[in-house]
Amino acid sequence: MKRKHILYRDVADKIKEDILSGKYPIGSFLPTETELEATFNVSKITVRKAIELLAADEYVEKRSGRGTTVLSNRPYNRLSKGTTFSQLLERTGKEYTKKNLEFTRVALAPEHPAYRLMGKEVMRLKRLYYFDHQPFIYYEYHLPIQLKGSSIDELEEKSLYRLLDEHRMVIDRFEDTFVGITLSTEQQKFMITPEVSALKRIRCSYDMQGEVVEYTEGIYNTALHPYMIEFEA
Structure with a gap:
């Protein structure tokens, strides 16, 4: 039985x-x-x-x-005791989708924050998330140049972190920083919003040797939905 x-x-x-x-x-x-x-x-x-x-x-x-x-x-997956922002959005019953816009090799300017962390050349992924059919989050991922042989089509089929794993870049820890920002006119047009204020998240992910394998900046139009996470007590 x-x-x-x-x-x-x-x-x-x-x-x-x-x-x-x-x-x-x-x-x-x-x-x-x-x-x-x-x-x-x-x-x-x-x-x-x-x-x-x-x-x-x-x-x-x-x-x-x-x-x-x-x-x-990796142990960082054990954050499953917390409910992620994405999971909370899915609970709303509204559509939450993503669109990969571009995945290209770029040369960073010396003043770019990722330059001192990852060097001059990186692979940059631009991604836009929609919530209830409206532009909600815009991400720019800066990733190791070793991913130059990968394509944007691969990122339609598998997660970014799986792609890193396949290139033996296993994330051991990450750091997130959140700041309030004022949207430029160009950013407002891109996000299709009259809102002036937004939330910016900066993420640095590190491998077991302490090397940076991801520098990401994300802009959240929190007027559509506040940023939140949920943890079990």
Whole structure:
């Protein structure tokens, strides 16, 4: 008889432990749904919900007909005890989508903040998020030049952090800084907003050697929705 008291979160936590311990290395496949059902003595629905939870935290990626691949074994994914901004937006029931605008190799000016952190040449990704069909967040990611062989099409199929993992750039920690800014006329037109004030987030991500592997600036039109995160007590 199946043990009803085991919930999908319990199954997800056990699989996560196995990922972090190295039982399932990055790039490997998890056991099939049928095998996981037998291992945990639970239903297929419970297994699928557990995998969905791990995928939301970017530990794994599930593709139809190919199985479930391990993406990360880094502890920072354990921030799953907090509800991310994206997850809170999805709870509103309004559409929240992204559009990759450009992924190109650029030469930074010496006065650019990313110049001293990453050097002169970087790959820059421009991305726009829409909330309720309106421009909401504009990001400029500055990434290592080693990604120059990648394409914007790849970023339509996989997450940015998976792409970094595939190039052996595993993020160990990140730092976020938030400041209030005044939008320029050009920024107002681009974001299609009459708002003058916005929130700017600056993120620096570091690998295990302390090297910067991401410098990102994001502009949030918080008039559409305030920036917030939620943590469990």
